[in-house]
Structures are given as C-alpha cells and as structure tokens.
Amino acid sequence: MLRSLRHFFRFVDLDSTFVAHGFYKKIGAAFVLNNKDPAYTDFGGAGGANACSWNVIRFEADDLISRHAGKSGAQIFDGVKISAIEFAPHEGPSTADDKTQDPGRHKSATWTRKEEGTSGVIKFDYIVDASGRMGIMSTKYLENRHFNQGLKNAASWGYWQGAGRYGARTPQEGVPYFEALSDGSGWTWFIPLHDGTTSAGVVINQDIATP
Incomplete structure (x- = not known):
C-alpha cells in the first residue's frame, strides 16, 4: 500500500483499525530499474517516524474496509x-x-x-x-471495454516460508523489493507479510509468457 493511503484512512476513521490489525509495517521500498544499485523510497524521510504504510494480505485488508463501511452505515451483502x-x-x-x-x-x-x-x-x-x-x-x-496493450501481462507468484529479508542489518531491512527484468519484458516482487510468509512473483508480457 502507498504511504498516501493513510490520509484517506484517517479521513474515514479507518487508520486505527489497520494499525491494530498488525499488518507488516512498510517504511519504504527498494527497486531496481537498470543495472545500477537499488533505489530506495523512504516514507519516513518526508513524514517522520510514523510515516509508514503496510504490506497487506489482500483479503484481510478488504474485509477490514468492508466491515468498516458497514459500521459507517453502508449495507453489506456477503456471498452475493x-x-x-x-x-x-x-x-x-x-x-x-x-x-x-x-x-x-x-x-x-x-x-x-x-x-x-x-x-x-x-x-x-x-x-x-x-x-x-x-x-x-x-x-x-455498454460494450465499451478498452484493453491497454501495455498492461496485458501474465503473473506467476507464491507465498514462501523462511525467505529471509531484503536489506538485512541495514535501516532498509524488511522493505519490499522490486526489480525490472533486464530485457524490459516485466518485473519481479519480493514482499514480506505479517503471517511470516513472503509474497514473491514475476509479471511478464503476456505474449512472451504465453507464446
């Protein structure tokens, strides 16, 4: 999740719910777009020590948002x-x-x-x-769906135990890591989660992934 999302959460009184849930704290992100050293986005550099977001398990985050909407007056229909x-x-x-x-x-x-x-x-x-x-x-x-050809990709991913952490023994330890493939056909991710697993996967241009 992006750091800016917390401003919206605070606006609808949802931020404290996410804090209490215990998602893996995201203090920034590291990424490689070429053959140079990894770049780093430091969330705390602009917002202080509490300027963080989270790496979330999607269905848990979605459920928190849905339940909060119900408490705020929306009618929720599950399994429909x-x-x-x-x-x-x-x-x-x-x-x-x-x-x-x-x-x-x-x-x-x-x-x-x-x-x-x-x-x-x-x-x-x-x-x-x-x-x-x-x-x-x-x-x-409406029959007006338009496909962005640049986003027609295929993804493969899994959740791993004992995968270690990026940036061990540095201030960046545990941040999510992203790297572009050298041929420009896609990118990879490595994201630690609060249940002890790490989400790792690769996104590749669909034409290359499924010839």
Missing part, C-alpha cells in the same frame, strides 16, 4: 453475485455512439446467493460498477 442489471428507457435522446451502447437508465439488479440457494432483485438510483476485471457494465451492457 449480480447476474443481471435491468434498465428503463431514457426519456431523452440516446447517448449511444460508435464506441458505446446505450441500454437505458439502470434501475435494478438481479442477485443470487449460491450458498443459500436464494435470489432476488434490488432497486437503486445510482450504480458504481466495482466488479473489477469482470466489468459487468462495460463488457455486457
């Missing part, structure tokens, strides 16, 4: 999948063009909960599509 979005016709002219469809004004969504075998419909005035790479709105209804 949106299978369809329903629309009403526009009262005005269509906004469709040669790049984007216009299905109308969204009004409701059909949901299913597989674990309980239940389903239903939820109505709303506004929608934010947070379905990630699935992109329900852009792929199924």
